[in-house]
Amino acid sequence: MVEKIRSSSSGLDTPREARNRILPRLRPNPDRFGSGTENIARFMGTPQFLFYMTVFVVVWLTWNTIAPDNLRFDSAALGFTALTLMLSLQASYAAPLLLLAQNRQDDRDRVSMREDRHRAERNLSDTEYLTREIAELRIAIREVATRDYVRSELRSVLEELLEASDGQDPAQQKKTRKKAPENTASLPRAQQGGRNTGP
Template structure:
């Protein structure tokens, strides 16, 4: 049977409070306040009238030593607790960074493969200059084979495009009936 109730503090609230305290202990402001506190303590117990002193200089300021030891005994575990919480956050952050780096690497590899495929596909596509040069060479060959015959290219009837070479659907003009 328990005489005292079991304390169950909220670990996040307690951890947050210890981190705030540890963060404050690492500031110049804390060092200044602690130095002022110790200086006032030492001055009071050294220069004050004997009846108003509460910690004797003759026995080495025992009460001040006890208070500083007590503060240090609580400060060390609080600092370790804050450090452990920071380590946990760093571990989670490192895991997220690693996952992000893996995603970036896989995305980069995918894009590299896509670019390589596009380059390979573009090698097979004839460029406009290539087609023009080939048409000119074919035209030159045709003109050479004509061997002096008069070939009138301007009087030639334009070819009707075949269904196989065009993908544009034929639309009958308005008012015309299909034959």
């Protein structure tokens, strides 16, 4: 008895059996369906649609007012019931189509905003990296000997040599004087080298 009750009752832990459907489940392609609804919504927001709709309503009203009674399909005495029904049906379908198109546009805007945010973050990180590299290059350039620094060092060395030659014996001064033109002749070359090594 208990076994029959357990077998007949289905709990939450047992999967539900598939029910036989009378109508097949429709699974349209969302991208194709969405693009179709967007095309319809775009057409409904154009002046051409308003023009065609106006022409249709005018022709409908004119035909059902002027045409013979046996050819009329909508009675003017009843207030053009068929036309009112068609316009309300068109409006009832237009609202969901517009909402679907608006939802797709919102999704696209959200995706583009996310991509723009990621792009801005990448640009910010690249800018920070370049700023750090430029700061390191500036620090490294400060440690490099410039043209003025090389000239000042050469002048100080030349002054030391001249002072040392003044304190020597006359024989040694002759030797240093003979060497001095060589040093002075080599000075412009050093200066030219300092100019080439300048920033």
